[in-house]
Amino acid sequence: MSDLKAMNELNEAFANRKDQLYKxxxxxxxxxxxxxxxxxxxxILAANGIPVGLCGGKDTTIPAAEEDLxxxxxxxxxxxxxxxxxxxCPYFEAADIVIGETTCDGxxxxxxxxxxxxxxxxxHLPHFRDERSAKLWLDEVKDLKxxxxxxxxxxxxxxxxxxxxxxxxxxxxxxxKIYKLRAKTPTPIKGTEALRLFQLAYxxxxxxxxxxxxxxxxxxxxxxxxxxxYEGKRILISGCPMVAGNTKIVDxxxxxxxxxxxxxxxxxxxxxxxxxxxxxxxKLAERYFKIPCACIFKNDNRIKRIKELVKELNADxxxxxxxxxxxxxxxxxxRVEEELKKEGIxxxxxxxxxxxxxxxxxxxxxxxxxxxx
Amino acid sequence: xxMGIDIGSTTTKMVLMDGKNIVDxxxxxxxxxxxxxxxxxxxxxxxxxxDIDKIVATGYGRHKISFADKIVPExxxxxxxxxxxxxxxxxxxxxxxxxxxxIKMDHDGNVIDFILSDKCAAGTGKFLxxxxxxxxxxxxxxxxxxxxxxxxxxxxxxxxxSEIISLLSKKTPKEDILMGVYExxxxxxxxxxNKMKINNIVFSGGVAKNSVLTEVLENKLNKKxxxxxxxxxxxxxxxxxxx
Numbered sequence: 001m002s003d004l005k006a007m008n009e010l011n012e013a014f015a016n017r018k019d020q021l022y023k024x025x026x027x028x029x030x031x032x033x034x035x036x037x038x039x040x041x042x043x044i045l046a047a048n049g050i051p052v053g054l055c056g057g058k059d060t061t062i063p064a065a066e067e068d069l070x071x072x073x074x075x076x077x078x079x080x081x082x083x084x085x086x087x088x089c090p091y092f093e094a095a096d097i098v099i100g101e102t103t104c105d106g107x108x109x110x111x112x113x114x115x116x117x118x119x120x121x122x123x124h125l126p127h128f129r130d131e132r133s134a135k136l137w138l139d140e141v142k143d144l145k146x147x148x149x150x151x152x153x154x155x156x157x158x159x160x161x162x163x164x165x166x167x168x169x170x171x172x173x174x175x176x177k178i179y180k181l182r183a184k185t186p187t188p189i190k191g192t193e194a195l196r197l198f199q200l201a202y203x204x205x206x207x208x209x210x211x212x213x214x215x216x217x218x219x220x221x222x223x224x225x226x227x228x229x230y231e232g233k234r235i236l237i238s239g240c241p242m243v244a245g246n247t248k249i250v251d252x253x254x255x256x257x258x259x260x261x262x263x264x265x266x267x268x269x270x271x272x273x274x275x276x277x278x279x280x281x282x283k284l285a286e287r288y289f290k291i292p293c294a295c296i297f298k299n300d301n302r303i304k305r306i307k308e309l310v311k312e313l314n315a316d317x318x319x320x321x322x323x324x325x326x327x328x329x330x331x332x333x334x335r336v337e338e339e340l341k342k343e344g345i346x347x348x349x350x351x352x353x354x355x356x357x358x359x360x361x362x363x364x365x366x367x368x369x370x371x372x373x
Numbered sequence: 374x375x376m377g378i379d380i381g382s383t384t385t386k387m388v389l390m391d392g393k394n395i396v397d398x399x400x401x402x403x404x405x406x407x408x409x410x411x412x413x414x415x416x417x418x419x420x421x422x423x424d425i426d427k428i429v430a431t432g433y434g435r436h437k438i439s440f441a442d443k444i445v446p447e448x449x450x451x452x453x454x455x456x457x458x459x460x461x462x463x464x465x466x467x468x469x470x471x472x473x474x475x476i477k478m479d480h481d482g483n484v485i486d487f488i489l490s491d492k493c494a495a496g497t498g499k500f501l502x503x504x505x506x507x508x509x510x511x512x513x514x515x516x517x518x519x520x521x522x523x524x525x526x527x528x529x530x531x532x533x534x535s536e537i538i539s540l541l542s543k544k545t546p547k548e549d550i551l552m553g554v555y556e557x558x559x560x561x562x563x564x565x566x567n568k569m570k571i572n573n574i575v576f577s578g579g580v581a582k583n584s585v586l587t588e589v590l591e592n593k594l595n596k597k598x599x600x601x602x603x604x605x606x607x608x609x610x611x612x613x614x615x616x
């Protein structure tokens with residue numbers, strides 16, 4: 001039980017989510033399984049569809065996946081493929097179609113194998129940030145809209161799109177408020193709880209989530225006013241997503257005396273930063289085009305943003321976290337490290353997977369890092 | 374007096390200090406599997422001779438010592454310990470049973486940066502121990518030295534074992550193979566040290582007693598290493614100083 005009522009409500013909503021989702025499906029709504037924060041969920045909502053994140057944060061399904069996939073592959077890709085293969089994820093099983101994207105080669109090729117098990121729509125995500133790429137991305141968003149309309153049988157009208165954009169923007173603004181509140185000292189919410197919020201946000205119904213977020217904001221504001229919360233070395237985590245089931249790094253950091261105040265991650269800032277500033281497809285595409293994923297070539301914006309986040313959150317140090325074999329985040333880590341060190345910001349790079357085998361070594365490293373900064 | 378206890382993966386070290394000087398110490402060949410009662414017995418033996426005021430614990434087994442007054446991470450203790458033995462030290466290499474640590478520190482022994490080897494036995498004390506087991510070499514390792522270095526290309530302890538076996542089957546002299554093992558360990562450590570850009574490096578941990586390996590490492594680094602008389606107690610001394 002959390003001392004935050006909204007967190008208990010969140011957990012309850014999660015416990016009910018499976019039944020709710022299948023009920024919504026029975027009512028004729030279509031379910032879209034998502035892998036990545038690049039997919040504009042506004043389009044799905046505008047067509048009365050349901051966007052839902054897919055499982056992929058546990059090592060239990062990896063052995064089944066390794067029957068088809070190479071061992072030397074990111075645990076997130078292996079885990080999610082294994083979840084579908086073993087039919088052990090209710091969200092995967094509810095999905096009418098899965099929307100993938102070309103963020104990395106491992107996923108891209110895995111989708112080809114996954115297609116044998118479930119219908120797939122893969123968005124071509126350009127890795128350059130120039131005008132030509134922006135145009136290509138807009139075309140991809142237009143194609144996505146067409147596909148969603150076909151599957152749901154509902155037309156995405158201007159009015160419906162406006163409604164959906166407003167709703168998702170509202171959710172993002174609430175997340176942003178929480179992010180601002182976490183910047184306070186003491187920070188009003190533990191990193192482990194904040195992570196759970198970001199993880200479950202991908203799974204819950206947006207109409208269920210918004211009132212919970214509103215309540216949470218209020219509770220956190222009260223805590224800040226009373227000066228209640230958590231102290232310790234303030235850590236910003238930066239890097240790969242930590243999808244539901246995967247809490248290893250945050251757990252360890254908070255176990256050894258740190259407190260996680262922010263996540264520069266797809267389960268964190270990349271989920272809510274930037275709003276859609278308008279009501280047409282161009283503006284919608286533009287918002288997603290700005291996401292500073294490590295798959296982007298010459299990703300200066302991300303590095304700039306990490307430095308800003310350290311300041312905004314009053315972080316004492318950065319834990320740069322990558323999943324094994326995630327080449328994009330891992331290689332970009334070298335630049336991030338160099339740039340942060342230049343500014344005197346302490347950073348430690350951690351590469352890990354979903355197993356428990358390196359927990360003690362990670363503890364040694366993170367404990368020393370927290371002691372050092 | 375202050376007592377430092379360092380429970381590593383393979384050895385347990387205890388040091389007694391009177392604030393500035395080492396009064397007594399012991400190194401036992403038993404690591405994290407040691408029971409708390411046994412540690413307590415060892416502490417009592419010291420307590421009969423000296424008055425222990427405070428106990429600081431470090432190492433992989435540090436949380437086993439429930440009676441410790443303070444628990445400190447070994448990476449931080451290593452900095453303080455290395456600084457105690459060599460004031461001019463700017464960094465330290467510690468080859469432990471399970472991992473390799475390379476640290477950079479200021480002139481007060483505060484760690485300012487560090488790297489630890491990943492979850493893999495390559496280059497660690499365990500790796501060396503395993504290789505020696507396969508070679509069936511007893512006694513003083515420092516007697517085995519050769520100019521013919523057998524090539525061991527695998528960093529993995531398990532694969533290295535099959536390489537050593539295949540070398541033995543080709544009648545390669547044991548000392549040549551051992552030199553290959555040292556080469557392999559050094560190749561793992563050198564990039565870590567170079568990445569840290571440090572001079573005046575203290576070499577600590579049990580492996581530092583191996584003078585041939587130390588020489589191989591020094592040649593590769595093109596630097597003289599600072600090896601304390603008893604390299605196994607560096608972290609332990611550091612812990613004492615962190616009371």
